[in-house]
Amino acid sequence: MASHGIKDRVAIIGMGCTPFGEHWDKDVDDLIVDASMDAFASAGVTKDDIDAYWLGTATSGSSGMALARPLQIQGKPVSRVENFCATGSEALRAASYAVASGAYDIAMAVGAEKLKDGGYQGIASPKPAGDGTQRTLTAAAMYSMIVPAYAKKYGLDEDQLMDVLATIAAKNHANGAVNPRAQFRKAVSKETVLSAPRLAGRLGVFDCAGVADGSAAAIIVRAEDAARYTDTPLYIKAFAVSTGTGSSLIDPEYDYTHFPECEAAANDAYAQAGVTDPRHQLAMAEVHDCFTPTELVLMEDLGFAERGTAWKEVLAGTFDLRGELPVNPDGGLKSFGHPVGASGLRMFFECWLQLRGEAGAERQIDTDRTLALTHNLGGYPGEMVSLVSIVGSELG
Amino acid sequence: MRGIVSSGGYVPFRRLRRSAVPELLGTGGGKGTRAVASHDEDTTTMGLEAARLALAGVPAAAPDALWFTTPTPAYADKTNANAIHAALRLSSEVPAFDFGGGLRSGVGALETALSGRGTTLVVMADQRDGLPGGPDETFGGDGAAAFLVGDDGPGAPVVAELLASASATDEFTDRWRTPGERRSKVWEERFGETRYLPLGKEAWARALKAAGLEAEAVDRLVVTSMHGRAAKALSGALGTAKEAVVDDLSGSLGQAGAAHPGLVLSSILEEADPGQVVAVVHLADGAEVLLLRTTDAIAGWSPERPVAAQIAVGAELPYGKFLAWRGMLSPEPPRRPEPLRVQSPPAWRAEEWKFAFVGSRDRTSGAVHLPPSRVSMQGGAVDDMEPVCLAGTPGTIATFTIDRIAYSPSPPIVFAVVDFDGGGRYPVELTDVDADALSIGDRVEMTFRRLYSADGVHDYFWKARPLRRAPTA
Numbered sequence: 049m050a051s052h053g054i055k056d057r058v059a060i061i062g063m064g065c066t067p068f069g070e071h072w073d074k075d076v077d078d079l080i081v082d083a084s085m086d087a088f089a090s091a092g093v094t095k096d097d098i099d100a101y102w103l104g105t106a107t108s109g110s111s112g113m114a115l116a117r118p119l120q121i122q123g124k125p126v127s128r129v130e131n132f133c134a135t136g137s138e139a140l141r142a143a144s145y146a147v148a149s150g151a152y153d154i155a156m157a158v159g160a161e162k163l164k165d166g167g168y169q170g171i172a173s174p175k176p177a178g179d180g181t182q183r184t185l186t187a188a189a190m191y192s193m194i195v196p197a198y199a200k201k202y203g204l205d206e207d208q209l210m211d212v213l214a215t216i217a218a219k220n221h222a223n224g225a226v227n228p229r230a231q232f233r234k235a236v237s238k239e240t241v242l243s244a245p246r247l248a249g250r251l252g253v254f255d256c257a258g259v260a261d262g263s264a265a266a267i268i269v270r271a272e273d274a275a276r277y278t279d280t281p282l283y284i285k286a287f288a289v290s291t292g293t294g295s296s297l298i299d300p301e302y303d304y305t306h307f308p309e310c311e312a313a314a315n316d317a318y319a320q321a322g323v324t325d326p327r328h329q330l331a332m333a334e335v336h337d338c339f340t341p342t343e344l345v346l347m348e349d350l351g352f353a354e355r356g357t358a359w360k361e362v363l364a365g366t367f368d369l370r371g372e373l374p375v376n377p378d379g380g381l382k383s384f385g386h387p388v389g390a391s392g393l394r395m396f397f398e399c400w401l402q403l404r405g406e407a408g409a410e411r412q413i414d415t416d417r418t419l420a421l422t423h424n425l426g427g428y429p430g431e432m433v434s435l436v437s438i439v440g441s442e443l444g
Numbered sequence: 445m446r447g448i449v450s451s452g453g454y455v456p457f458r459r460l461r462r463s464a465v466p467e468l469l470g471t472g473g474g475k476g477t478r479a480v481a482s483h484d485e486d487t488t489t490m491g492l493e494a495a496r497l498a499l500a501g502v503p504a505a506a507p508d509a510l511w512f513t514t515p516t517p518a519y520a521d522k523t524n525a526n527a528i529h530a531a532l533r534l535s536s537e538v539p540a541f542d543f544g545g546g547l548r549s550g551v552g553a554l555e556t557a558l559s560g561r562g563t564t565l566v567v568m569a570d571q572r573d574g575l576p577g578g579p580d581e582t583f584g585g586d587g588a589a590a591f592l593v594g595d596d597g598p599g600a601p602v603v604a605e606l607l608a609s610a611s612a613t614d615e616f617t618d619r620w621r622t623p624g625e626r627r628s629k630v631w632e633e634r635f636g637e638t639r640y641l642p643l644g645k646e647a648w649a650r651a652l653k654a655a656g657l658e659a660e661a662v663d664r665l666v667v668t669s670m671h672g673r674a675a676k677a678l679s680g681a682l683g684t685a686k687e688a689v690v691d692d693l694s695g696s697l698g699q700a701g702a703a704h705p706g707l708v709l710s711s712i713l714e715e716a717d718p719g720q721v722v723a724v725v726h727l728a729d730g731a732e733v734l735l736l737r738t739t740d741a742i743a744g745w746s747p748e749r750p751v752a753a754q755i756a757v758g759a760e761l762p763y764g765k766f767l768a769w770r771g772m773l774s775p776e777p778p779r780r781p782e783p784l785r786v787q788s789p790p791a792w793r794a795e796e797w798k799f800a801f802v803g804s805r806d807r808t809s810g811a812v813h814l815p816p817s818r819v820s821m822q823g824g825a826v827d828d829m830e831p832v833c834l835a836g837t838p839g840t841i842a843t844f845t846i847d848r849i850a851y852s853p854s855p856p857i858v859f860a861v862v863d864f865d866g867g868g869r870y871p872v873e874l875t876d877v878d879a880d881a882l883s884i885g886d887r888v889e890m891t892f893r894r895l896y897s898a899d900g901v902h903d904y905f906w907k908a909r910p911l912r913r914a915p916t917a
Contacts, residue, residue, distance in 0.1 A: 175784075177783055179786065179790040179794040180791060180798065181797065185845075185857065185859055186847055186849050188847070188849065189845045189859060248849060248850075297869075298868070300842070
């Protein structure tokens with residue numbers, strides 16, 4: 049049993065990403081076309097150069113035809129993948145493994161989601177009732193249960209913890225405010241975050257990620273072929289997936305202060321990439337900040353802070369855009385928006401910009417580190433999938 | 445000897461303060477309170493609560509029939525008793541029947557069981573509605589009662605034997621309601637009173653004669669009726685000692701219609717001494733009289749949760765919330781999609797889980813799975829689990845939240861992760877709870893509720909509620 053990974057065997061040679069937000073005037077096909085054309089242009093290829101395609105979408109389409117139709121891809125293998133909020137990264141993982149295996153020379157991953165046509169705030173899709181015993185709680189409520197549990201375990205009072213969470217929200221909003229593709233382009237003060245009406249537990253609207261429409265795409269070749277397309281490819285260092293069994297939900301040992309699936313995926317990814325000290329080796333990290341307590345807990349699950357100390361690091365500014373390890377420099381799910389199937393590839397897009405020095409002066413991270421991490425989780429505390437990947441701008 | 449082996453009365457947690465009615469409407473109201481079923485309760489769930497209480501005291505007893513009766517059923521056509529049957533995990537050979545819809549049906553079912561054979565679990569429940577400000581809304585009540593009726597036997601002795609019963613039946617229209625209506629209508633009160641008084645006296649005389657008793661021999665008397673004036677007048681006119689007339693609970697709970705005679709009878713038995721003669725008179729389209737005598741065995745009977753204890757822990761419900769729960773006000777719902785109807789085949793496949801809260805326990809590791817699982821979450825065991833019913837097991841809150849945006853018939857949803865005593869965890873909705881009073885470590889117990897209804901299909905499942913009384917060992 050082993051997870052060998054494909055370190056430095058494939059490279060991203062082009063990417064595209066639409067602005068995320070309320071695209072009332074575009075359907076999912078429009079978003080797919082926009083992101084794909086950007087990616088083709090970025091790599092200097094056309095759709096006919098691509099040998100195989102993967103589409104990641106959670107709810108906005110079924111089968112590979114959801115990509116083949118809008119792009120009119122003729123006679124090529126096109127597949128659709130889904131793995132909750134890790135869907136976009138799963139598409140890239142599939143394309144990368146396909147190229148690494150030698151099956152194809154050049155592959156493309158597209159992630160897309162159209163969420164704003166549903167007519168409800170948040171992500172709300174009525175499901176078959178089944179036996180009628182499944183809980184109907186919102187994701188916000190499930191993640192809000194971290195607040196009392198974390199506060200109690202580490203001896204914080206809840207007001208103190210809410211101040212920490214407001215710091216995370218304000219940071220991600222500040223990052224999004226200077227990012228032209230972000231859904232929310234306005235700085236939000238801690239006071240505003242804290243005074244918002246409560247939606248679930250202690251969480252207010254500014255503790256929750258934006259629900260958005262959007263699409264992002266990436267084109268993959270073997271690492272040795274990358275120079276034919278670009279001088280500045282991004283090399284895949286690791287892809288790690290950990291899929292929970294859901295049993296933490298009914299396990300009395302689970303304490304709602306960590307996500308075992310995320311810790312497992314991170315450890316696997318670090319082993320594949322040869323990362324031993326993520327806090328000091330990574331240039332940046334894009335993490336799945338679906339709710340503010342999620343980002344707090346992830347700082348510990350991903351090894352950026354010791355257990356029980358992430359809240360201090362947040363207050364110290366460690367994860368700020370100009371901090372020691374910038375987290376969610378593009379604004380994160382919080383302010384960049386969260387079109388489920390596109391979010392994973394959006395995170396790679398930020399790594400693509402930052403590690404290649406293309407983020408623009410206002411938000412470019414100043415670092416000599418060459419590795420970046422992306423992290424997705426999908427599901428709820430106690431029952432989730434997690435995907436951690438690492439990319440780098442240099443071989444080795 | 446045949447009689448009552450055990451009983452249980454169920455009083456829902458919430459109370460409407462009658463003086464809250466004129467505060468909003470300017471008219472109506474009165475003194476005291478009435479019991480109010482929660483938005484997630486109906487006559488079926490309240491009946492189950494009473495049935496569980498009745499069975500709790502006599503683990504040796506096994507009913508060979510289940511009878512359920514209510515004038516306010518959750519379903520027509522579909523037998524409501526079946527949900528109670530499933531929740532109690534009664535064997536499939538035990539029949540479950542719904543009986544009748546009139547206000548006489550509760551006491552009538554009990555009388556029939558007492559004069560019949562076998563061991564019958566008789567369950568009666570009612571939920572009284574009326575238009576805002578009207579007397580039915582204010583003086584009606586919600587509740588349920590259950591009686592295990594059978595022959596005296598080892599492990600399940602009779603605690604109150606039937607001495608005699610008597611009826612007086614007459615056709616006249618005092619109170620009526622067409623099926624599906626929430627509101628009852630009544631004829632001029634005086635007419636009913638002049639009918640009920642002679643009918644009550646007639647049945648009373650017959651019952652005393654059959655029992656060979658004089659009225660002075662009666663130690664406890666209650667007259668119940670939706671016709672409050674007739675009940676009051678009759679209770680003073682039956683020749684019993686004045687102190688024999690007990691509180692009919694209408695001041696604190698209201699008259700719970702067909703369930704009320706059972707509810708008060710259970711509360712009398714819960715506090716009775718051996719050798720006492722107990723009389724219940726119910727006035728509805730005639731008069732019914734039950735004469736019972738408590739046995740020596742009643743000294744050894746310890747009711748799980750007496751009616752008096754439930755009256756003591758009740759908490760007020762704002763009148764606006766009451767109106768919303770009764771469908772008399774339509775507050776803005778959460779802007780979320782409404783749930784779809786429960787699907788019959790999966791609900792049937794999950795019957796033990798859904799109706800009786802039965803999970804599975806890995807025989808090797810002991811890990812408890814809720815819902816039951818074929819493959820263990822610990823170790824590699826497959827199809828090697830035993831059923832474990834946690835419906836009666838208290839638990840402790842590990843963490844909790846309040847969901848203000850999820851769909852609920854009465855937002856917000858209060859939700860907690862519950863660790864059960866002796867193993868097992870389940871994240872579950874709470875009910876009968878004031879959200880701001882909740883903390884980690886609070887004790888809870890499970891209760892069977894109606895989560896929502898869609899396309900006329902009621903979704904029954906379990907919730908947790910604060911444990912308001914120390915569990916008996």
